[in-house]
Structures are given as structure tokens and as C-alpha cells.
Amino acid sequence: MLRLVVGFEDDKTAVMTITRHYDPFTDVAFPTVRLFQDAVNRLFSEPPTARPWAPPFDILETENELVLKADLPDVDMKDVSIEIEQGTLTVKGERKFQRLDGKSAGYHRIERSYGEFMRCFALPDTVDTERVKADYKAGVLTVTLPKKEAAKPRTIKIEVTE
Numbered sequence: 001m002l003r004l005v006v007g008f009e010d011d012k013t014a015v016m017t018i019t020r021h022y023d024p025f026t027d028v029a030f031p032t033v034r035l036f037q038d039a040v041n042r043l044f045s046e047p048p049t050a051r052p053w054a055p056p057f058d059i060l061e062t063e064n065e066l067v068l069k070a071d072l073p074d075v076d077m078k079d080v081s082i083e084i085e086q087g088t089l090t091v092k093g094e095r096k097f098q099r100l101d102g103k104s105a106g107y108h109r110i111e112r113s114y115g116e117f118m119r120c121f122a123l124p125d126t127v128d129t130e131r132v133k134a135d136y137k138a139g140v141l142t143v144t145l146p147k148k149e150a151a152k153p154r155t156i157k158i159e160v161t162e
Contacts, residue, residue: 052113052115052116052117053095053113053114053116053117054117054119055072055117055119056070056071057091058070064146064147065144065145065146065147066123066124066127066144066145066147067142067143067144067145068089068091068121068142068143068145069140069143070140070141071140072093072095072136072140073139074095074112075094075095075139076096079094079095080092080093080141081093082132082134082143084123084129084132087122087123088120088121088122088123089120089121089123089143089145090118090119090120090121091119091120091143092116092117092118093116093117094115094116094117095112095113095114095115095117096114097114123145126147126148126150127145127146127147127148128145128147128148131146132144132145
């Protein structure tokens, strides 16, 4: 970094001083630091193709049920399994990479994640695991977990006697 400082010695003479700010991380004397910086920058700027895919979930609670919604575009439902075991809901699946046939076409860039995924959610004791429903429409998986009757809010009228 260069800095130009202009000052006046007297009313008519201008003095210019140029100073260079020393930065050890950009200096040529440390090429290994520069290589490390480039590797870290590439890690965070390139698409996460080597990292596992975890689809996003929304969890909504109503008076009568818990609803989980997941974006699973381009995933066949035959490749998705939903299991409940010991109070844990597990959603597993896979988005398969579609290879192009022929040598005339090829990808320029692949930014979407592919491969297997698994998400686990701890369920409260208030969920009735015998009545769970799942629906898949327009690339969105919806898992509906009804609450047990005892867990639903109810109003109890209390009579006051005088």
C-alpha cells in the first residue's frame, strides 16, 4: 500500500513523502502463505461438491401436529426413506447425478450437490408415531406428525364457588 502525504514547509514549498505500508502476507518473501491463502479462498468460493449434501428442512408446529417440509428437487421418491425409531425421525435419500450420453455434450459447471443425504430429528413424546403421513409434491417432501390426544391443548372450565 502506498501513501502520498503532501505537506508545506513554508508558504511556497510543498514537500511530498511516499511511504509504503509493509504487509508480510502479500510480500514475495512468504510464498507458502500466499499458497495457503489461495487454497482457503478456493475452498470457500467454489461449489461444495466434495461436501455432503443436506437438504434444508422447515419445521412447523400447529395445535394438532408437527409438519416437516424439505426441498428435494430432482429426487425420486423411490430413493427416499423415512423411518421413526426410538423417538428419532430419520430421512434418508439420494439425488443421483445424471451423466450425459454421447461425446457431443458436456457440463461447463456443476454447482448443485449430488449423492446421499441423511437428516435426523429428535421427536417430542407428544407425537403419535402410529399416524405419521408423508406427501411429495412439486419437489417438496412434507412429513406430518400428529400429536397425541393428551398433548393437545384443551380448555378446562373452573367454577368458582362463593
